[in-house]
Amino acid sequence: xxxxxxxxxxxxTFAYEPDEGCEPHNxxxxxxxxxRRGEFVALLGHNGSGKSTMAKMFNAMLLPTGGxxxxxxxxxxDEAILYEIRRRVGLVLQNPDNQLVAxxxxxxxxxxxxxLGVPPQEIRERVDEAxxxxxxxxxRLSAPYKLSGGQxxxxxxxxxxxxxxxxxxxxxxxxxxxxxxxTEVLDTIHRLNEEKGITIVLITHYMDEAVQAGRVIVMDxxxxxxxxxxxxxxxxxxxxxxxxxxxxxxxxLTYRLQxxxxxxxxxxxxxxxxxxxxxxxxxxxxxxxx
Amino acid sequence: MIRDIALGQYxxxxxxxxxxxxxxxxVLIFLFIVFLFVAQNFVSLLLLVISVVVSISLSGVPxxxxxxxxxxxxxxxxxxxxxxxxxxxxxxxxxIGFMEIKSGGVSNAVFITVxxxxxxxxxxxxxxxxxxxxxxxAIERLMKPLKVFHVKVHEIxxxxxxxxxxxxxxxxxxxxxxxxxxxxxxxxxxxxxxxxARALLPILIPLFVSSFRRAYDLxxxxxCRCYHGGEGRTKMKVLHAGARDAxxxxxVVLICAAxxxxxxxxPGVLS
Numbered sequence: 001x002x003x004x005x006x007x008x009x010x011x012x013t014f015a016y017e018p019d020e021g022c023e024p025h026n027x028x029x030x031x032x033x034x035x036r037r038g039e040f041v042a043l044l045g046h047n048g049s050g051k052s053t054m055a056k057m058f059n060a061m062l063l064p065t066g067g068x069x070x071x072x073x074x075x076x077x078d079e080a081i082l083y084e085i086r087r088r089v090g091l092v093l094q095n096p097d098n099q100l101v102a103x104x105x106x107x108x109x110x111x112x113x114x115x116l117g118v119p120p121q122e123i124r125e126r127v128d129e130a131x132x133x134x135x136x137x138x139x140r141l142s143a144p145y146k147l148s149g150g151q152x153x154x155x156x157x158x159x160x161x162x163x164x165x166x167x168x169x170x171x172x173x174x175x176x177x178x179x180x181x182x183t184e185v186l187d188t189i190h191r192l193n194e195e196k197g198i199t200i201v202l203i204t205h206y207m208d209e210a211v212q213a214g215r216v217i218v219m220d221x222x223x224x225x226x227x228x229x230x231x232x233x234x235x236x237x238x239x240x241x242x243x244x245x246x247x248x249x250x251x252x253l254t255y256r257l258q259x260x261x262x263x264x265x266x267x268x269x270x271x272x273x274x275x276x277x278x279x280x281x282x283x284x285x286x287x288x289x290x
Numbered sequence: 291m292i293r294d295i296a297l298g299q300y301x302x303x304x305x306x307x308x309x310x311x312x313x314x315x316x317v318l319i320f321l322f323i324v325f326l327f328v329a330q331n332f333v334s335l336l337l338l339v340i341s342v343v344v345s346i347s348l349s350g351v352p353x354x355x356x357x358x359x360x361x362x363x364x365x366x367x368x369x370x371x372x373x374x375x376x377x378x379x380x381x382x383x384x385x386i387g388f389m390e391i392k393s394g395g396v397s398n399a400v401f402i403t404v405x406x407x408x409x410x411x412x413x414x415x416x417x418x419x420x421x422x423x424x425x426x427x428a429i430e431r432l433m434k435p436l437k438v439f440h441v442k443v444h445e446i447x448x449x450x451x452x453x454x455x456x457x458x459x460x461x462x463x464x465x466x467x468x469x470x471x472x473x474x475x476x477x478x479x480x481x482x483x484x485x486x487a488r489a490l491l492p493i494l495i496p497l498f499v500s501s502f503r504r505a506y507d508l509x510x511x512x513x514c515r516c517y518h519g520g521e522g523r524t525k526m527k528v529l530h531a532g533a534r535d536a537x538x539x540x541x542v543v544l545i546c547a548a549x550x551x552x553x554x555x556x557p558g559v560l561s
């Protein structure tokens with residue numbers, strides 16, 4: 001294990017308790033994942049691919065039935081260091097409403113550090129800092145039910161940041177949000193990754209969210225299917241399609257154009273796609289441009 | 291809006307009463323209420339009424355809020371005081387048929403009216419000036435000695451906190467489910483009592499199911515944030531009683547002492 005590796009999952013298998021008369025079914029079936037410190041990883045996969053189960057392995061909410069998960073070299077099976085692991089690896093869940101404990105924003109953010117037994121004065125500082133980090137400081141005295149979904153999700157993230165974690169795992173944090181809320185949340189986690197160096201594992205099924213990550217891991221049927229930089233992963237359109245996975249719309253369009261005999265590079269974003277297509281169009285006459 | 295009502299009656303403010311330590315406030319108001327029932331003569335009763343009026347004016351909460359809380363119990367007050375009129379000794383003041391109103395009955399009626407109204411007003415002072423969170427916080431700390439008897443003080447306070455947090459969320463959800471059922475043709479307004487009660491079932495069942503799902507999610511989120519009960523837990527906000535609270539306590543204790551003294555030296559008027 002190298003120094004760089006923050007979370008290591010080695011040959012992880014997992015099966016939920018089978019229903020009576022059913023064969024146990026492995027949700028995870030020999031997963032190997034290594035996440036480096038400071039990385040921004042997107043974990044992709046469709047429903048039932050095991051990605052959410054994997055997320056709960058990272059902070060010992062679930063323990064592997066086979067194989068091992070290490071966080072900073074600590075085995076997640078070890079109950080004595082359970083809270084050490086959970087403090088280092090925070091988990092943000094899908095539904096923002098169901099994660100907030102207190103009826104005042106700042107008291108909710110304080111919940112984590114309070115559990116850790118941090119002295120009151122320091123909790124105050126951590127809460128203020130966490131709220132500023134997610135841009136919700138002005139709402140510190142609001143009631144959560146008065147906030148929008150995106151704001152609530154940012155409060156949930158602040159609640160994790162107040163524990164001063166080294167890694168935040170987000171399990172489809174934008175699935176229940178409107179487009180504006182999605183942007184708010186994504187901007188926040190990108191900023192946390194860049195400015196505070198917090199390792200981010202973003203579990204999602206939105207391709208455009210995955211494109212912005214530093215690395216993409218695609219899971220399918222309890223296995224890791226692909227892993228690499230977004231461009232590397234999404235250029236394998238055929239393989240992804242074979243596993244009923246989508247690719248970003250821009251990639252899809254250039255892929256089809258390639259199939260129609262236009263040699264062009266694989267694109268990930270709308271801008272890239274526009275550029276690639278524009279190269280084939282005759283330049284517009286100057287007059288019609290305005 | 292239905293949501294605004296349920297969030298408790300807290301009226302934010304910065305008055306003297308608002309700034310008292312919630313623990314002190316709870317204890318003092320409780321003491322006050324006990325002494326309302328200790329008072330046996332009009333002098334002490336008057337003293338207590340004045341104290342209630344003073345604390346109301348110190349709370350800085352508009353009078354209409356207090357009037358509203360009295361309006362809710364007006365019927366009970368009238369009913370009990372009228373009943374009390376006919377109960378009690380002393381000389382007969384009025385005779386209607388076989389019923390007699392005696393002087394003791396009149397003082398009984400006055401006492402019961404003043405007691406109930408003061409009781410309601412005092413608890414209103416408490417809930418108007420204390421946010422639900424500080425209220426649960428204070429209750430947790432006041433109940434701490436009960437730990438000796440293995441009362442799960444922290445858990446009770448945590449449950450209260452969560453319940454308060456989810457009241458608006460569940461109300462919103464009820465609203466949504468009701469609309470959804472109405473959109474499917476559910477009729478909730480017509481029919482007798484039994485029919486209406488039955489019409490509630492399609493609302494209660496989804497609400498119940500979703501509450502369990504929420505509970506499961508919340509439990510997981512709490513565990514993710516290292517929740518492991520009250521042990522080794524600290525609090526961001528530390529309550530500390532200051533000079534203000536000391537003064538308030540002294541004043542209340544003096545009033546209570548005056549009530550006791552007047553009970554000893556003045557004749558009781560209740561029968």
